[in-house]
Amino acid sequence: MAKSCFSVLQNPVQLEGKRAEGISRILERYGNHPQVNAEITIAERWSAEYFSLEKASRFSALARDAKASILKKLEQTIVGEIQLIEVAGMAFTAKMASLAPSVEERELYSFFAADEARHFQLISQISSPPDPETVKKNSFLRFIGELIDTQNPEPLVFFIQVFLEGWGIHYYGGLSRACKDLRTKQTLDSIIKDEASHHGSGLLLFQEAKLPQQEQQFIQETMGFFLDAIRIGPQSLTKTLADACGGLSEAEVVQFLQEIEFQKKVATDLGHIRSILQKSDSVELLKRFEAKKAFELPNIKDCAKAIISSWS
Numbered sequence: 001m002a003k004s005c006f007s008v009l010q011n012p013v014q015l016e017g018k019r020a021e022g023i024s025r026i027l028e029r030y031g032n033h034p035q036v037n038a039e040i041t042i043a044e045r046w047s048a049e050y051f052s053l054e055k056a057s058r059f060s061a062l063a064r065d066a067k068a069s070i071l072k073k074l075e076q077t078i079v080g081e082i083q084l085i086e087v088a089g090m091a092f093t094a095k096m097a098s099l100a101p102s103v104e105e106r107e108l109y110s111f112f113a114a115d116e117a118r119h120f121q122l123i124s125q126i127s128s129p130p131d132p133e134t135v136k137k138n139s140f141l142r143f144i145g146e147l148i149d150t151q152n153p154e155p156l157v158f159f160i161q162v163f164l165e166g167w168g169i170h171y172y173g174g175l176s177r178a179c180k181d182l183r184t185k186q187t188l189d190s191i192i193k194d195e196a197s198h199h200g201s202g203l204l205l206f207q208e209a210k211l212p213q214q215e216q217q218f219i220q221e222t223m224g225f226f227l228d229a230i231r232i233g234p235q236s237l238t239k240t241l242a243d244a245c246g247g248l249s250e251a252e253v254v255q256f257l258q259e260i261e262f263q264k265k266v267a268t269d270l271g272h273i274r275s276i277l278q279k280s281d282s283v284e285l286l287k288r289f290e291a292k293k294a295f296e297l298p299n300i301k302d303c304a305k306a307i308i309s310s311w312s
Helices: 017-030 064-099 103-124 132-137 139-150 153-178 182-205 213-232 235-245 250-259 262-279 283-291 300-310
Strands: none
Touching: 064 103, 064 132, 064 139, 064 153, 064 235, 103 182, 132 139, 139 153, 139 213, 153 182, 153 213, 153 262, 213 262, 213 283, 213 300, 235 250, 235 300, 250 300, 262 283, 262 300
């Protein structure tokens, strides 16, 4: 049976003896990157303002220690997810290199694989070891893993390189600008630089018109999953606050979403997704999502219900 994207985490092999020592030395040599050399200087990477929590009445009413605990959990979630996305990135680039139709494309994806391995090392230097339980709990990570494991290269070029790496530039850019820790900021900036190259190559390689109807349908469905997740709103953020408060009712979730003005962020995110589709000349895909009104702002009460439903 073929190994899945995250199986190396879920069923880890413990290296021993000379093999372990030799690989550790080699990885240490490859991990020496002077462009990311600042020490971690502060305990808090992102403030309450980054998450708009300072506007939320339930958060403001909490004790200082409870607020600090929430921010720490959110930070761990962010860095942990980035780390696992890089694990998926290594699997994706290895698959694409092995299935490349030309020597040039194999060379390209081999270079990209080196980038993903470097990103993983950089994130691992500022994070705890990757937790396989996170994959089980995180539907988005499971979704990415299943795509990489099962799908053909052509639709993966779109979803991973064109869309997710394009989204990553936007998302990591916001994290970097708001980050209060120099080493983390430098790590994110280094990753963004490579993401731009990977995204640009995806734009060159992807040709919507040449895809079979079945693969076009697959792309529409996967993009629909992501758009739905964006439109629902900040599920992890709301759950973290709810846990700290001993639970939130539907009315309280509605109030929280209103207070943090989440629709403004959703509008920005949807606009960025639209721009990615426009840049990639995904004409038919864009038409279909516009016909479904996928770029319209969601109803807050519907979002609150969906968020609460996701907790069970």
